[in-house]
Amino acid sequence: xxxxxxxxxxxxxxxxxxxxxxxxxxxxxxxxxxxxxxxxxxxxxxxxxxxxxxxxxxxxxxxxxxxxxxxxxxxxxxxxxxxxxxxxxxxxxxxxxxxxxxxxxxxxxxxxxxxxxxxxxxxxxxxxxxxxxxxxxxxxxxxxxxxxxxxxxxxxxxxxxxxxxxxxxxxxxxxxxxxxxxxxxxxxxxxxxxxxxxxxxxxxxxxxxxxxxxxxxxxxxxxxxxxxxxxxxxxxxxxxxxxxxxxxxxxxxxxxxxxxxxxxxxxxxxxxxxxxxxxxxxxxxxxxxxxxxxxxxxxxxxxxxxxx
Amino acid sequence: xxxxxxxxxxxxxxxxxxxxxxxxxxxxxxxxxxxxxxxxxxxxxxxxxxxxxxxxxxxxxxxxxxxxxxxxxxxxxxxxxxxxxxxxxxxxxxxxxxxxxxxxxxxxxxxxxxxxxxxxxxxxxxxxxxxxxxxxxxxxxxxxxxxxxxxxxxxxxxxxxxxxxxxxxxxxxxxxxxxxxxxxxxxxxxxxxxxxxxxxxxxxxxxxxxxxxxxxxxxxxxxxxxxxxxxxxxxxxxxxxxxxxxxxxxxxxxxxxxxxxxxxxxxxxxxxxxxxxxxxxxxxxxxxxxxxxxxxxxxxxxxxxxxxxxxxxxxxxxxxxxxxxxxxxxxxxxxxxxxxxxxxxxxxxxxxxxxxxxxxxxxxxxxxxxxxxxxxxxxxxxxxxxxxxxxxxxxxxxxxxxxxx
Numbered sequence: 001x002x003x004x005x006x007x008x009x010x011x012x013x014x015x016x017x018x019x020x021x022x023x024x025x026x027x028x029x030x031x032x033x034x035x036x037x038x039x040x041x042x043x044x045x046x047x048x049x050x051x052x053x054x055x056x057x058x059x060x061x062x063x064x065x066x067x068x069x070x071x072x073x074x075x076x077x078x079x080x081x082x083x084x085x086x087x088x089x090x091x092x093x094x095x096x097x098x099x100x101x102x103x104x105x106x107x108x109x110x111x112x113x114x115x116x117x118x119x120x121x122x123x124x125x126x127x128x129x130x131x132x133x134x135x136x137x138x139x140x141x142x143x144x145x146x147x148x149x150x151x152x153x154x155x156x157x158x159x160x161x162x163x164x165x166x167x168x169x170x171x172x173x174x175x176x177x178x179x180x181x182x183x184x185x186x187x188x189x190x191x192x193x194x195x196x197x198x199x200x201x202x203x204x205x206x207x208x209x210x211x212x213x214x215x216x217x218x219x220x221x222x223x224x225x226x227x228x229x230x231x232x233x234x235x236x237x238x239x240x241x242x243x244x245x246x247x248x249x250x251x252x253x254x255x256x257x258x259x260x261x262x263x264x265x266x267x268x269x270x271x272x273x274x275x276x277x278x279x280x281x282x283x284x285x286x287x288x289x290x291x292x293x294x295x296x297x298x299x300x301x302x303x304x305x306x307x308x
Numbered sequence: 309x310x311x312x313x314x315x316x317x318x319x320x321x322x323x324x325x326x327x328x329x330x331x332x333x334x335x336x337x338x339x340x341x342x343x344x345x346x347x348x349x350x351x352x353x354x355x356x357x358x359x360x361x362x363x364x365x366x367x368x369x370x371x372x373x374x375x376x377x378x379x380x381x382x383x384x385x386x387x388x389x390x391x392x393x394x395x396x397x398x399x400x401x402x403x404x405x406x407x408x409x410x411x412x413x414x415x416x417x418x419x420x421x422x423x424x425x426x427x428x429x430x431x432x433x434x435x436x437x438x439x440x441x442x443x444x445x446x447x448x449x450x451x452x453x454x455x456x457x458x459x460x461x462x463x464x465x466x467x468x469x470x471x472x473x474x475x476x477x478x479x480x481x482x483x484x485x486x487x488x489x490x491x492x493x494x495x496x497x498x499x500x501x502x503x504x505x506x507x508x509x510x511x512x513x514x515x516x517x518x519x520x521x522x523x524x525x526x527x528x529x530x531x532x533x534x535x536x537x538x539x540x541x542x543x544x545x546x547x548x549x550x551x552x553x554x555x556x557x558x559x560x561x562x563x564x565x566x567x568x569x570x571x572x573x574x575x576x577x578x579x580x581x582x583x584x585x586x587x588x589x590x591x592x593x594x595x596x597x598x599x600x601x602x603x604x605x606x607x608x609x610x611x612x613x614x615x616x617x618x619x620x621x622x623x624x625x626x627x628x629x630x631x632x633x634x635x636x637x638x639x640x641x642x643x644x645x646x647x648x649x650x651x652x653x654x655x656x657x658x659x660x661x662x663x664x665x666x667x668x669x670x671x672x673x674x675x676x677x678x679x680x681x682x683x684x685x686x687x688x689x690x691x692x693x694x695x696x697x698x699x700x701x702x703x704x705x706x707x708x709x710x711x712x713x
Contacts, residue, residue, distance in 0.1 A: 143640020
């Protein structure tokens with residue numbers, strides 16, 4: 001099985017005629033995903049790799065015989081993202097991947113709040129989406145289908161990462177070690193995101209294929225504290241292993257500077273790398289120093305749990 | 309983007325929050341005129357984008373306009389934490405009965421804005437929250453629903469405040485919450501908001517920070533405050549020559565994104581690395597294996613050959629940098645062959661041998677066969693995904709610093 005999407009999931013691309021969106025459409029179709037339409041205002045009647053383009057989601061749904069697609073990948077510019085996501089939510093779409101970066105925080109908060117009210121889930125913004133190896137991908141994650149096939153093979157580990165690129169690096173390492181990936185989610189690097197580690201844990205918990213979780217994290221925010229709390233409160237069957245990048249930012253000479261994602265501007269001691277590592281380890285989540293240490297540790301943890 | 313106090317006060321004033329009859333000036337003689345107009349004791353405050361003004365001598369009290377002028381002259385010359393003041397604010401010395409704190413910030417975990425209020429104003433709110441948690445009221449509010457005053461009232465009441473103070477502060481906090489959203493702020497703080505002996509409330513200081521991503525739609529406000537485009541986002545540090553060179557290369561071409569930083573780095577290992585998470589991981593890996601990077605960088609979004617070349621040239625132009633390490637986590641959008649061509653081009657244009665200059669090239673992923681072919685042609689050491697980021701970083705350290713040692 002998988003989380004959030006499967007082989008039958010239908011989705012649309014909002015902003016489908018943009019340069020990156022055209023590539024993304026090709027990649028997803030090649031990988032076997034079911035894209036049922038695209039939206040770009042003013043471009044009704046066109047096609048992108050055989051996918052029909054509409055002015056509005058309402059037109060798309062009508063064309064689709066009244067059937068609302070399961071998901072949407074939103075790739076419109078930052079100033080129009082909130083409106084595009086609201087259109088998808090009002091149409092009843094339940095799984096939304098927001099690729100766009102540099103969206104003002106007020107808009108992100110509003111989209112997430114409306115999604116909560118609508119019983120929908122947002123992944124991102126500023127993310128590459130998610131992939132179920134060998135089944136479907138929703139977003140640019142893993143790149144072209146042939147590249148994605150090399151890095152992502154089906155397996156037992158769920159991956160969640162604040163960095164899109166590192167999702168693939170970690171998954172490739174797991175694949176090379178013969179463990180493979182159940183579902184990998186690029187959750188996005190911004191200060192406010194639709195789905196945090198802790199919010200996705202119940203999905204992985206319910207997915208029989210998943211035997212362990214690997215997370216990639218960075219300084220900034222309080223998402224790890226939230227995950228630690230979740231682990232302590234829920235008697236999860238899944239061992240979690242974390243990798244923390246950006247430890248160098250804790251050094252005095254780096255204070256006040258920002259690196260990487262928008263979320264990694266460290267403003268207080270609480271969200272520094274050192275502080276986060278301490279908090280994760282307190283909750284029984286080991287934090288490895290190197291990505292290449294992950295597979296052996298995952299194997300050991302899975303063996304530990306199955307023996308218990 | 310951060311605002312000076314005189315700008316922050318203007319922002320709260322525009323939102324209908326009472327402020328004192330202050331004046332801003334860059335000239336000591338004019339400070340005297342403002343003090344004379346105010347007529348009475350004044351406070352002269354340095355206008356700098358850094359904390360610790362009071363301790364540094366950037367805030368002084370004056371009884372007469374002449375004294376105000378003398379203080380202004382001193383403060384205008386006073387550098388605080390390396391910041392030269394923009395000017396001084398001349399403020400009537402308020403007849404304060406009690407100071408309160410009010411602020412609005414984003415709560416990333418709750419994904420909502422958060423109001424904070426305390427009857428212990430004038431000091432750091434984090435300290436109050438730690439030492440006197442019962443004196444701090446908190447409350448999230450919606451970004452969808454209209455704001456209503458009762459939401460602010462609850463927060464103030466939660467801090468243990470009642471009576472006139474509760475009634476007077478409620479509309480002020482409500483306006484602060486509204487301006488926080490309306491103006492795309494990351495932080496909107498009034499500390500202190502003072503209750504005067506005549507029973508009125510007035511903002512005696514304000515601290516505002518706007519999100520850079522929101523600046524595009526806040527142009528009217530930024531313009532009204534007299535802030536020119538040349539001020540950019542008012543970063544906390546002055547960009548180095550290297551950082552400016554990389555920004556110029558990035559701005560010259562819309563394809564892909566490159567960033568470079570070297571504030572805080574003083575080693576000899578030139579890093580051409582990416583993308584966001586990969587750069588953080590690789591910088592750690594280099595440093596944890598004893599390496600001293602000359603810079604930090606990020607490549608992403610499929611940059612052109614010219615962009616990769618420009619970044620490599622900027623890194624190689626840094627003092628003490630003879631060699632570069634070109635490393636990324638597995639790429640799916642950025643093309644391996646394009647980055648390879650860019651960094652080789654940089655070496656050739658600088659009259660350097662690419663095989664000698666590029667200590668290691670570790671970028672697996674999209675278009676890697678083509679990229680590796682080019683690297684082979686120039687005899688450059690490269691590796692595929694079977695070599696981890698950690699190992700690649702280790703090789704870079706050994707090859708670059710090992711030889712230097």
